[in-house]
Amino acid sequence: MTKVNLLFFKLLLLLSPYLLFADGHIFVYHRFDDNRYPTTNISTKTLRAEFNYLKKHNYKVVPLIDIVEKIKAKEKVPDNWVAFTIDDGFKTFYTNGLPVFKQYGYPFTLFIAVKYTQEKYRDYVSWKQLKEISKYGSVEFHSYGHGHFGRMSDKQLKADMDKGLKFMKEHLNYEPKLFVYPYGEYDARVEKIVNSYGFQAVFNQNMGAVNGECSDAYDIDRSAVVGSNSKDFKLYLKFKELCGVHFHKPLYFPKDKIVKTVEVTLDDKSITIADIFISNHGWHKVKVKNGKIVYHANKKVSRDRIKIGVKVKSKIKLMVLSK
Numbered sequence: 001m002t003k004v005n006l007l008f009f010k011l012l013l014l015l016s017p018y019l020l021f022a023d024g025h026i027f028v029y030h031r032f033d034d035n036r037y038p039t040t041n042i043s044t045k046t047l048r049a050e051f052n053y054l055k056k057h058n059y060k061v062v063p064l065i066d067i068v069e070k071i072k073a074k075e076k077v078p079d080n081w082v083a084f085t086i087d088d089g090f091k092t093f094y095t096n097g098l099p100v101f102k103q104y105g106y107p108f109t110l111f112i113a114v115k116y117t118q119e120k121y122r123d124y125v126s127w128k129q130l131k132e133i134s135k136y137g138s139v140e141f142h143s144y145g146h147g148h149f150g151r152m153s154d155k156q157l158k159a160d161m162d163k164g165l166k167f168m169k170e171h172l173n174y175e176p177k178l179f180v181y182p183y184g185e186y187d188a189r190v191e192k193i194v195n196s197y198g199f200q201a202v203f204n205q206n207m208g209a210v211n212g213e214c215s216d217a218y219d220i221d222r223s224a225v226v227g228s229n230s231k232d233f234k235l236y237l238k239f240k241e242l243c244g245v246h247f248h249k250p251l252y253f254p255k256d257k258i259v260k261t262v263e264v265t266l267d268d269k270s271i272t273i274a275d276i277f278i279s280n281h282g283w284h285k286v287k288v289k290n291g292k293i294v295y296h297a298n299k300k301v302s303r304d305r306i307k308i309g310v311k312v313k314s315k316i317k318l319m320v321l322s323k
C-alpha cells in the first residue's frame with residue numbers, strides 16, 4: 001500500500017468513529033529489530049506496545065487455525081479476536097520476536113519459504129530452530145523458492161510447491177495445512193493450482209478484516225505492520241470486511257497495462273452506490289444496479305503489481321493483480 005492510499009484509508013476511518021470493534025483481524029510481520037530493512041521490519045519495542053494495547057482493550061490473541069475453523073464453519077469470528085502471522089522465516093524472528101511472543105503467551109503462525117532454511121541462508125532460521133519455534137506456535141508453508149508465482153509456468157509452480165512440501169515433511173514431519181502466496185501475489189491460474197493442494201486455508205497480504213460468515217477461506221486478508229509506532233496497527237484493528245463481493249474483470253494483470261473495464265457484483269442488491277479503487281488512480285464513485293458494477297475505467301497503470309478495490313460505506317475489499 002502506498003502512502004497516498006494509506007492516507008485515504010486513514011481519512012476514511014477518521015470519518016467512521018463508530019467502528020470500535022469490527023470483525024476479526026490477522027496481522028503479518030517479517031523482521032524484528034532489523035533496521036537494515038525498514039519496509040519489512042518492526043521494532044520489538046513497538047511489538048510490545050501493540051501487545052499491551054491488545055491486553056488493555058480485551059482483545060483475544062488466538063491461533064490462526066481457530067479463525068480458519070470459524071470461516072470454514074461460516075460462523076461469526078468474535079470481533080475481539082486477533083491472530084498473528086510471520087512470513088518468510090527470518091532469523092530475527094527467532095532471536096528477537098519469539099521471546100516477546102513467549103513472554104505474552106501469544107500464539108503465532110510462521111510461514112516459511114523453505115529454500116532459505118534448506119540452503120542455510122544466513123538471515124534465515126535453521127531446521128533446528130524451527131523445531132524449537134514449533135513448540136510455541138505453528139509452522140506453515142510459504143512456497144519453496146519464494147518466486148513470483150504469476151510469472152512461473154504451471155510446471156514450475158507445481159515443482160516449487162512439491163519441493164517445499166517434501167522438505168517440510170522430511171525435516172519437521174509435518175504436512176502444512178495453511179499457505180501464504182509469496183509477495184501476496186496470485187491470479188485465477190495460480191489460485192487454481194495452489195488450491196489443488198488441498199490446504200485448509202490460503203492467505204493474501206491485502207489489508208482487511210475477517211468476517212466468519214463471508215470471508216473466503218482461500219483468500220483471507222492479512223494486514224502488514226511495520227515501523228516504529230503502532231498507529232497503523234490500531235487503525236487496521238478497525239477495518240471491516242466487505243462481504244459478498246465478486247470480482248469478474250479484470251482477473252489478470254493487463255498486458256498493455258490498461259485497466260479497461262472493472263466488473264464487480266455485490267450480493268447485497270440494495271446497494272446503489274460504491275467506490276472503485278485502481279492503483280495510480282485512487283477511488284471513483286460508481287453506480288450499482290441490481291448488485292452489478294460495470295466501470296469503464298480505461299486507466300493506464302504504471303506498476304507491475306496493482307490493486308483493484310471496492311468500498312461500500314467504509315467497508316473495503318481489495319484484490320491484487322501482478323505481472
Ligand SMILES: [Zn+2]
Nearest residue numbers: 087088182183
Ligand atoms: Zn514472503
